[in-house]
Amino acid sequence: MNNIRVGIVGLGRLGKVHAQNLATGVSGCELTAACSLVETELAFAQKNLGVKHTFSSYEEMVKSSVIDAVFIVSPSGFHCDQVRLAMENGKHVFTEKPLGLEVEDIKKTQKVIEEHPEQVFMLGFMRRYDESYQYAKKMVEDGEIGEITLIRCYGIDPSEGLESFVKFAMNNDSGGLFLDMAIHDIDLVRWFTGQEVDQVWAIGKNAAYPELDQAGELETGAAMMSLSDKTMALLVAGRNAAHGYHVETEIMGTKGMLRVAQAPEKNLVTIMNDQGIIRPCSQNFPERFREAFIREAQEFISCIQEKRQPAVNAEDGLQSTKIALACQESFDTKSLVQLKK
Ligand SMILES: NC(=O)c1ccc[n+]([C@@H]2O[C@H](COP(=O)([O-])OP(=O)(O)OC[C@H]3O[C@@H](n4cnc5c(N)ncnc54)[C@H](O)[C@@H]3O)[C@@H](O)[C@H]2O)c1
Incomplete structure (x- = not known):
């Protein structure tokens, strides 16, 4: 079978990781094209990854015949438009999370995706492809911990990146902490329970960088949720973990508990010294x-x-954005928010 020819849009923090993987770590494909607004990123793709075709216009790349599929790793506000354009031009589409920042825009996109069932669409909730999370999911499905009563999640970026985030946030919109970061945990809660969220209450605090208040951004936020079968979820999202990238998930059930990444350990090495x-x-x-x-x-x-179609689809994109927006609304209005069915 011929290699699938992929074009990537976005070669920033995550785009470079995906581009490297598609060029060297994934079988059955060839990274033939790349699109970015940054000239040096395109030069990197050509020189380091052997990408043959580079574009500064997404529209040109997606309309060209040198690709069969696109990998969308541009800023979140572009995803919906770029998904629709690729689908309408006969390309298979992978897009990073979130699928979109607005519910109506996602619904419009979902309709276009549904009109092209022969093209693959996939949304990038990569934790579902992590071996530990897959192992935990199997244990839940096998009934090892009984019925789930509560899920607790931490998703906190290292403080190393906070200063540059503050600078970015004063002039740009990340979508907010819940849509940008907590969305991974929102997806895990839906995935593990198979339930939708009914009610959310969200709070937050800016302590290290109070100026984030002016940007409408949050350094640390928390959300409490009730699911349709009364299962509870507690989510903590943040951008200020002094020790590193802290992702941790705990699932409590009637017969036991599971914890994924109790401490987000780098490897099996322990250092013993004067500290x-x-x-x-x-x-x-x-x-x-x-x-x-x-x-x-x-x-x-x-x-x-x-x-065939992957398990992570446009409906997951729609529901996770709805829940994240409800968290933001709850934080903004200081009230409990009931999700619309
Ligand atoms: N799955 C994860 O854990 C995870 C982690 C980080 C980022 N992300 C997602 O990945 C996406 C990109 O994030 P990032 O941090 O890599 O962004 P970034 O700002 O580092 O990079 C953005 C890239 O998009 C390009 N770009 C911007 N506008 C464009 C346009 N109109 N046309 C073509 N190219 C354009 C830029 O040139 C740049 O290469 C976001 O949607 C983010 O939510 C996901």
């Missing part, structure tokens, strides 16, 4: 989810080759 006993932590998302990013890209390519 005590130290276990190094993962420092960023490309390190913690290195394998998961490769596995999700492999799944996208396999779906195209095997003519």
